[in-house]
Amino acid sequence: MKGRGAEGGLVKEDLANLMELARGLALRAGEITLKYFGEVLVADEKADGTPVTRADREAEALLRSEIRRLYPDHSILGEEFGEYVGPAPVRWILDPIDGTLAFMRGVPLYAVLIGIEIEGDPVVGVAHFPALDETVAAARDQGCNWWPRKSVSSVSACVSDVGNLKNALALTTDLERILVSRVGSGWRNLSGRVRLVRGWGDAYGHILVATGRAEVMVDPFLSLWDAAPLLPIVTESGGQFTDLQGNETILGGSGVSTNGRVHQPVLDILKEGV
Numbered sequence: 001m002k003g004r005g006a007e008g009g010l011v012k013e014d015l016a017n018l019m020e021l022a023r024g025l026a027l028r029a030g031e032i033t034l035k036y037f038g039e040v041l042v043a044d045e046k047a048d049g050t051p052v053t054r055a056d057r058e059a060e061a062l063l064r065s066e067i068r069r070l071y072p073d074h075s076i077l078g079e080e081f082g083e084y085v086g087p088a089p090v091r092w093i094l095d096p097i098d099g100t101l102a103f104m105r106g107v108p109l110y111a112v113l114i115g116i117e118i119e120g121d122p123v124v125g126v127a128h129f130p131a132l133d134e135t136v137a138a139a140r141d142q143g144c145n146w147w148p149r150k151s152v153s154s155v156s157a158c159v160s161d162v163g164n165l166k167n168a169l170a171l172t173t174d175l176e177r178i179l180v181s182r183v184g185s186g187w188r189n190l191s192g193r194v195r196l197v198r199g200w201g202d203a204y205g206h207i208l209v210a211t212g213r214a215e216v217m218v219d220p221f222l223s224l225w226d227a228a229p230l231l232p233i234v235t236e237s238g239g240q241f242t243d244l245q246g247n248e249t250i251l252g253g254s255g256v257s258t259n260g261r262v263h264q265p266v267l268d269i270l271k272e273g274v
Contacts, residue, residue, distance in 0.1 A: 015123055015139040022092075022114045022126045023137045025066055029059040029096055029112045030130030037131055038106050053104060056080050059096035059112065067092050079225045089119040093228035098127075099202035108132050109204040115228025115250070122250050125229030125236075127203050136207055138229075138236035146211050159239040159259035160212040168215035168262055170194040171208065173201025181220040183244060186270035190216075193269065206230045209257040210237040216266055220244065222255040230255060239263075244270060 036055040060080045067076055071090065077083040078094035092114065097103050099110035108131030116124035123140040136157055138144035146157035162168050170190060172178045178187045191197045194216065200208060203226065205217035210233050219226075222243075227250035234241040235248075240260040243252025246267050258266055 012139075012142060016142060018116055019124050019126065019137050019139040019142075021070070022116060022124055023128070023135060025063055026112045026114050026126045026128035026135065028066075029063050030128050032059045032062060033097055033103065033110070033112065034130050037103065037108075052080060053097070053100060055103070056097045056100060060094055063092075063094050063096065063114070077225065079223070091117045091120075093117065093225050095223075095225040098226055099204070102202065109200065109202060111203040111207075113203055113225065113229050115225070115230075115232070117228070122228055122231045125232035127207050127229055127233060129204065129207075134207075136210060136233055136237075138233045140232060140236070142236065144210060144233055144237040157211045157233075157237040159209060159234075159237050160215055161261070162215050162259060163261040165190075165193045165215075165262055165265055166195060168194040169196045169198065169208075169213075170216040170218070170266075171198055171200050171205035171214050172218045172220075173199065173205065175199055178218065178220050183218075183220055183270045186272045187218065189272055190218075190266060190269045202226075203230065206234060206241070206255070206257040209239055209259060210234050212237075212259075215259050215262055217255075217257040218266075218270065219255040222253060224250060227252075227255050230257065242267070 033055045057080055060078045064076055073086045073088040075086045075091040095113040097110050098113045103110040112128045114126040126137045128135045133149045135147040144157035145154040147154045208214035209217050231241045231250050234257045240263040241257050242248050244254040
């Protein structure tokens with residue numbers, strides 16, 4: 001790693017290099033997942049009851065081995081293989097397949113997610129959608145880059161300019177889960193105030209917000225490895241990412257992404273259900 005900047009953080013060149021490396025690793029992990037994608041898969045059940053496939057394990061194993069080879073002093077936290085704590089103030093947070101249930105059914109909206117923290121601060125995020133051939137990557141104060149389907153070069157990702165909820169598209173991962181969650185009645189109220197509601201969920205919903213194709217994405221339950229890349233991606237695209245309480249954090253156990261213009265109204269409406 002290069003030297004640190006005046007504010008104690010890494011200089012921009014370091015963050016840009018980490019972002020490019022993370023993007024390259026996500027693409028390689030995505031190639032592994034594609035070997036298994038397209039047919040109904042059988043999965044093992046983890047202790048928490050969620051499924052894990054051979055593709056999840058192989059993709060995370062690749063990511064971990066490459067990170068350890070390049071940066072042996074960096075910490076790594078992954079959904080499938082736990083945490084390695086290194087001496088450096090840098091932690092990679094990995095979700096080899098976000099949306100495993102969709103992946104198992106041949107639905108192409110799953111993602112490889114990589115987040116990077118510096119001294120506990122989320123500064124780099126990458127979301128790669130192998131079956132869609134689409135990637136977004138962001139680094140602190142450097143904007144968000146978007147590689148649309150089949151595109152060799154990137155464009156700047158930017159949230160929409162919709163300022164009124166009546167013109168907004170609102171998304172969530174699982175309509176049934178959100179309706180029985182503590183914000184269930186708030187979600188019903190929000191659904192009645194937006195133009196359209198759909199279930200294009202998991203990380204893809206947040207990326208639709210970051211790229212201006214949706215205005216609201218609500219996750220009442222969100223793991224650390226799911227949230228880690230989303231905060232820098234949504235923020236650097238001009239939007240806002242918080243937990244349901246309005247805290248800009250990846251540790252809140254929930255996630256709300258918006259274009260920023262409708263963020264507070266969305267939070268206020270959702271709180272009606274608490």
